[in-house]
Amino acid sequence: MPAKDTYHDGFRTALTKDGWQIIRDPYTIRYQGLKLFADLAGKKLFSAQKEDINIVVEIKSFLSLSLIHEFQCALGQYILYRTLLKQLHPEYLLYLAIEQEAYETFFQMKGIQLVIQEYKILLIVINIIDEEVVEWVS
Numbered sequence: 209m210p211a212k213d214t215y216h217d218g219f220r221t222a223l224t225k226d227g228w229q230i231i232r233d234p235y236t237i238r239y240q241g242l243k244l245f246a247d248l249a250g251k252k253l254f255s256a257q258k259e260d261i262n263i264v265v266e267i268k269s270f271l272s273l274s275l276i277h278e279f280q281c282a283l284g285q286y287i288l289y290r291t292l293l294k295q296l297h298p299e300y301l302l303y304l305a306i307e308q309e310a311y312e313t314f315f316q317m318k319g320i321q322l323v324i325q326e327y328k329i330l331l332i333v334i335n336i337i338d339e340e341v342v343e344w345v346s
Contacts, residue, residue, distance in 0.1 A: 218339045223265070262301070268306055283323065305331075331344070
């Protein structure tokens with residue numbers, strides 16, 4: 209079992225406050241001999257659509273000295289998880305959860321924005337101090 213990210217509990221609380229039911233912590237992805245662990249899986253009933261929306265969330269703190277290295281690792285993990293989830297549960301949406309400060313600084317760099325758009329990375333921006341979802345970026 210992998211270690212929890214520094215912000216794991218705060219991000220989980222933020223999602224719960226936003227109306228999400230956490231159904232797995234961690235969420236295990238098994239595919240043809242592979243066993244991987246995303247941080248969370250959640251669901252929410254949207255009454256207007258009368259259906260559940262299911263998400264898998266990979267949490268990243270971006271606290272290391274090399275943010276670009278952390279981003280490269282997160283990107284690889286995201287692509288791997290999304291590829292396998294597409295085969296196993298195509299209805300699940302995969303999100304990368306990041307802290308608001310990282311989003312407002314590092315994630316606004318033009319090169320990072322280009323990669324986010326190219327790979328259609330879905331983001332959840334969390335204010336870790338208030339433990340609240342600030343923005344869903346798709």
